[in-house]
Amino acid sequence: MTDSVIQSQIKVTGDCPRVQKWMRFLIWKITIATLLLMAVGSATRVMNAGLACPDWPLCYGQLVPSQQMNLQVFLEWFHRLDASLIGLSTLVLVGLSWWFRKELPKWLPWASVSALGLIVFQGVLGGLTVTQLLRFDIVTAHLGTALLFLGTLIVIAVCLIPYQGTTNAKKLSWGATIAVTLVYLQCLLGALVGSRWAVHQCFGGSQLCAVMNSHIIGVFPATVATLSVVFIAWRTSALHPWLRKLAWVTGGIVALQILLGVATFRLHLQVEPLTVAHHTCGAALFGTLVALTTLAIRDVRSSSLPCGANAQKLEVRSQN
Structure with a gap:
């Protein structure tokens, strides 16, 4: 087989990474937009703007009021x-993943459909928050679904990254799985505190102090689990640099989140940007842990050479 034929075949099989790269780019863009959306949603609640538009899906019966x-x-x-x-x-992601399904991992079209299902359900919950006048359980479910959608996008994006692990992340994968679960539950408790205005009512002597205290108590297991991930990453030798960096980023975010939480509580939620930052930092912590967990699980399995593997196998076969 001549070199020109080999190069042409490698170029054909190399089309898959190009499509995969663009799909990954789109997913990361949606992920960032979702995190910003959650920040805007937090600002909407903090500024008592949840019912500023009394109807849904329009606002005062108009597209632009x-x-x-x-x-x-x-x-x-x-x-x-x-x-x-x-x-x-x-929706565009779903369409593209099915259109290029022959050049992408088989699981991607179905994963994108799952993400679409979550965002549709999220939209329904968003409408119900208005029509049901900010009912606390619906508001909490609204945030919980948003986090699941964010996590789904991150899992998809991380799984599309070409990555060859070191198979040294077994303990880290278990620790990260526990940490991301506890952080998610803590975020739900935080949403419950916010949707019931438990902090304000507790300061006023209401019985909702139990709700607020549950969120405060929940800080400890979530923090310990997250810091354990950082410790495991520090103690694991020959760990992939990406995993180590993600672990350090996670430790930094959890430290910032604790500081924001203490400041928010001591200032009685009177500084709105601080409260919004606390909520957004929590979502960022969850997203970072999802990325770390997904990458650690891939490291354990350590058999990932998506799409580009065909070209590499072709090169090896041609040399033989």
Whole structure:
């Protein structure tokens, strides 16, 4: 087989990484937009703007409520606009993953459909938060679904990264799985505290102190589990650099999150940007742990040479 034929065949099989690269780029864009959407959603709740648009899906019966526009209306309207764009982007992701399904991993089209199902369900919950006048259980489920959607996107994106592990991350994979589960539950408790305004009511002597205290107590197991991940990564020899860096980033985020939480509590939630930062940092911590967990599990299995493996096998075969 001549060199020109070999190179042409390698180029053909190399088309898969190119498609995969663009798909991964799109998924990361949607992921970042989702995190920003959660920050805007937090600002909407903190600024008491959840019912600034009294109807749904329009706002005052209009696509753009120009006459009624103020800060609260803008936050709620922009939150819906951003959510709609993310929904459309996810629909594009589904279409592209099925169109190029022969050049992509077989699981990707189905994973993208799962992400679409979550964002559709998220939209339904978003509508119910308005029509049901911010009922606390619906608001909590709204955030919980948003986190699941964010996590799903991160898992898909990380699984599309070409990666060859060291098979040394077994303990790290277990520790990260426990940590991400506890952080997710802690985020749900935080959503419950926010949706019931438990901190404000507890300061006023309400019985909802139990709700707030459960969130405070939940800080300890989630923090210990996360810091254990950092410790395991530090103690594991020959660990892949990506895993080690993600572990250090996770440790930094959890430290920042604790500081933001203490400051928010001591200031009685009177500084809105601080509260929004606390909520957003929690989502970022969850997302980072999801990425770390997914990559650690891939490291344990250590058999990943997606798409590009065909070209490498072809080169080896041609040399023989």
